[in-house]
Amino acid sequence: MAIIVTSIFFIIVGLTLGGGGLWLVTLGGSVFYLFAGLMFLITAGLLLMRKAVALWVYAVLVVAALAWAIWEVGFDWWQLGPRGGMIILLGLWLLTPWIRRPLGLRSPTGITYAANPWPLAVPVILAILVALYSMTTDPHDLAGELPKDTVAANPAFGGSVPDGEWHQYGRTPFGQRYSPLDQITAENVSTLKEAWRYQTGDVKRPDDVGETTYQVTPLKVKDTLYLCTPHNWAIALDAKTGKEKWKYDANSGMNPDRQHQTCRGVTYYADPAVAAGQPCAERVYLPTSDARLIALDAADGKVCTSFADQGVLHLETGMRYNPAGYYYSTSPPVAVAGKIIVGGAVNDNYSTEEQSGVIRAFDINTGALVWNWDSGNPDLTTPITEGQTYTTNSPNSWSVFSVDEALGMVYIPLGNQVPDQIGINRSDNVEKFSSSIVALDIATGQLRWVRQTVHHDLWDMDVPAQPALIDLTKQDGTVVPALVGPTKQGDIYVLDRRSGEPIIPVKEIPAPGGAVSGDHTSPTQPISDLTFSPEPLQEKDMWGVSLFDQMACRIDFHRYHYEGRYTPPSLKGTIVYPGNFGTFNWGSVAVDPERQIMFGMPTYLAFTSRLVPAADIPPRGQDEKGSEQGLNRNDGAPYGVFMGPFLGLLQIPCQAPPWGYVAGVDLRTGKIAYMHKNGTVHDMTPLPLPFKVGVPGIGGPMLTKGGVAFLGAAVDNYLRAYDVTSGRELWQGRLPAGGQATPMTYMTDDNKQYVVMVAGGHGSVGTTPGDYVIAYTLP
Known part of the structure; x- marks a missing residue:
């Protein structure tokens, strides 16, 4: 009976692999799946005939699979497992007595001798030994260390923020995400304990949009923390105890047309003209999802x-x-020089009649408009008058700005024009300013310089992150005021922030052509010498938990249009890699201005995009999204776009892990010192498995003078501490919800350093929603 059941199963496997393998071969892919399917069918036939040679045939398959797998991916366990796991398990099944006995010989005396196991047992044992060895290696790990010596004796942190406080999103106007506190060190961080926990009460609602996320980094001023919530509550907490001091609800309502429901932070300002203790001497400015401040x-x-x-x-x-x-x-x-400077997010790929991406400076006391920089009319920054309007649907800035008040400049990461994947009829100004970093004059709003990171962007490669400012000591000893700008495509632009000229070289490289009719591509694209841009995907990089879904991903890989980074969108469908989440996103990177190093979390997750002619778009409300997944309508454009992560049959990424790392960079040399896998599949699977494969993440890191980097962000619910020098994990704290926010740290007047993490989840990556603010300190 076991022989018959096994044979039927082998026939099903053989037909599935053989049929899919034949399809893959016709697409120009690997012949192995077709070969494996035929070997399963032959083995099934020999089993039904009770022939012992079935074990020999299957042994050939085991040897061939082992050789093929090592040839394709070396000794990478997470790649070897799906290629050989099922084959080895079935090989072990064939070695059992109830399979071998019917294949053996019967003596004249009636005694049955089971078939000889060794022709199959030897290659199976060899494959198991290879698997065990591969578990001890990590071909994706780059080991190394960052320099420990202090380079800048008197580092510029930006602004005048006390060491124990955190006044702006990136702690200071420089956006470094670096604290000069050193009570918590690499040596004692493993003893970190939860000090207090506060729940805001603002929880995800049934009628929320999918992109409801909690991404706030609290501010700490004097003895108080200030933060906001996804539905635009502002809250003040006691920094020592986490007790609520006050709460304000902006009543921004619900609107299904919002693409995002989130708040990354509030802005603090102390008015020097109002005596301390008087009403509104110190203020908190709350941005809301119904376009109010x-x-x-x-x-x-x-x-x-x-x-x-x-x-x-x-x-x-x-x-x-x-x-x-x-x-x-x-x-x-940002609050600077008596002004509050505001950008705005527009809904990606909703309509060509979007609001303007204008950047505006208002008088911080009265709210009067001081200047407006409209990229559609970039030379005229005097305030528009009543009845005038800004350029419709111009590149916008939805992320965080940085400021150098001494140089008189504000640095702004700019996105693209809607539609992001179609560049037909873009204006000269859109072509100049989209997906760039611009420096504006704080006093007048006039353009000081622009550095574009993608030409004719067709991939939604907004510059997503707040630039970090640092005074960089070059190898020859000269000090240059620098800007460190991470991008979605993985490039780190290190620029002279006075002029926008590269400190680390930027060059142009050839880019693929083949845009849809009426559009075009740029023949070249910029790339920094300091880049985390991944190698182009190949068929062998396709992944799955078994041969079946891996084969399906290989078939899809060949069905999509893909010629590497910057393959243009198409009607056939295009693989976008790095994908829309970006190698870096709004969480940015952290820089240490004393050691002049950088810590970041590069993420690798391929997406796909498929253009849909406007005439083929279904009526509004059917199969449409306002985010990175599903149909984006682009009303008014010739095409909509269907987009999302490149996933397999089981809704896991088609590309092989690792999908996420932590990385350290020496900014003086522009060299990557280390890259280590970050995060586990603990919260990605039905079982809480601790496998550290390196998972996707969205959020940002924070550095301290104690030599510790703190980072949540990954799709498992943990806050982690890393040794900045080596990148090795030192501590982790389990979070009750997704930690897709950037942590911060501060000191209280009783000389205790705290680390605070907001855990509330992220709609796009599907982490656990919540409303937690959690503080940790040493025992």
Whole structure:
């Protein structure tokens, strides 16, 4: 009976692999799956005939599979397992007595001798030994160390933030995400314990949009933490105890047309013209998802009615088109030189009649418009008058700005124009400013310089991250005011922030052509010499948990259009790699201005995009999304786009892991010192498996003078501490929800250093939602 059942199973496997393998061969792919299918069928036939040679035939398959797997991927366990796991398990089954006995010989005396196991046992044992050896190696690990010596004796942190405080999103106007605190060190961080936990009460609702996320980094000023929530509550907490001081609900309502429902932070400002202790002497500015900016008294959360319209600035003013839910600010504006400078997020790929991506500076006390920089009209920055409007659908900035007040510049990461994947009829100004870093004059808004990171962007490669500013000591001893700008495509631009000229060289490389009719591609694209851009995908990089879904991913790989980085979108469907989440995203990187090093979390997750002619787009409301997954309509454009991660049959990535790393860079040399896999599949699978494969993440790191980097971000629910020098994990704390925010640290007046992490989950990556603010300290 076992022989019959086994034979039937082998026939099913053989037909599946043989049929799929034949399809793959016709697409120009590997012949192994067709070969394996035939070997399964032959083995099944010999088993039904009770022939012992079936074990020899299967042994040939085991040897061939082992040789093929090692030839393709070397001794990478996570790649070898799917290629050989099922084959080895079935080989072990064939070695059992109830399979071998019917294949053996019967003596004249009636005794049955089971078939000789060794022809099959030897290659199976060899394959198991190879698997065990591969588990001890990590071909994706780059070991190394960053320099420990202090380079800058008097480093520039930016602004005048006390060492124990955290006044802006990146701690200071320089956006370094670096704290000069050193109570928590690489030696004692393993003893870190939870000090307090606060729940905001703002939880994900049934009618929330998919992109409801909790990404806030709290501020710490004096003895208080200030933060916001996804539905635009502002909250003040006692920094020692986590006790709530006040809460303000902006009542921004619900709107299914919003693409994002989040708040990355609030802005703090102390008015030097108002005596301490007076109403609104210190303020917190709250951006909302219904396009308002609200000024609150930092002392009690009451609205500061002297600002703008009874305390509320209406950001939709000056927009020619104003569909509700299409425009809002998800990131905290910057306060500098008596101004508050604001950008705005527009809904990607909704409509060509989006609001403008104008950057505006308002008087921080009155809310009066001081200047506006509209990339569609970049030379005229004087405030528009009533009845005038800004350029419709111009590149916008949804991320965080950095400021160098001494140089008089604000540095702004810019995105693309809607539609992101179609470049037909873009204006000269769009071609110049999209997907770039621009420096504007703080006083006037005039353009000081622009550095574009993608030409004619067809891939949604916005510059997503706040640039980090650092005074960089070059190898010859000269000090250059530098800007470190991470990009979605994995390049790290290290620029002279006075001029935008590269400190680490940037060159142009050839790029694929073949855009859809009416569009074009840039013949070359820029790439920095400091880059985390991955190698182009190959068929052998396709992955799955078994031969079957791996084969399906290989078939899909050949069915899509793909010629490497910057393969243009197509009607057939295109693989976009790095994908839309980016190698780096809004979490940016952290830099240490003393050691002049960088710590980051490069992520690798391929996406696909397929253009859909406007005439073929179904009526509104059917199979459509307003995010990185599903149908994006692009109303008014000749094409919509169907997009999402490149996933297999089991909804896991088609590309092989690792999908996420931690990495360290010596900024003085521009060299990557180490890259280590980051995160486990603990929360990606039905079982809480601890396998450290290196998982995707979205969020950002924080560095301390104690030599520790803190990072959540990964799709397993942990906050982790790393040795900055080596990148090795030192500690992890289990979070009750997804940690897709950037941690921060501060000191209280009783000389205790705290690390705070917000855990609330991320809609796009599917982590556990929550409303937690958690503080850790040493025992």
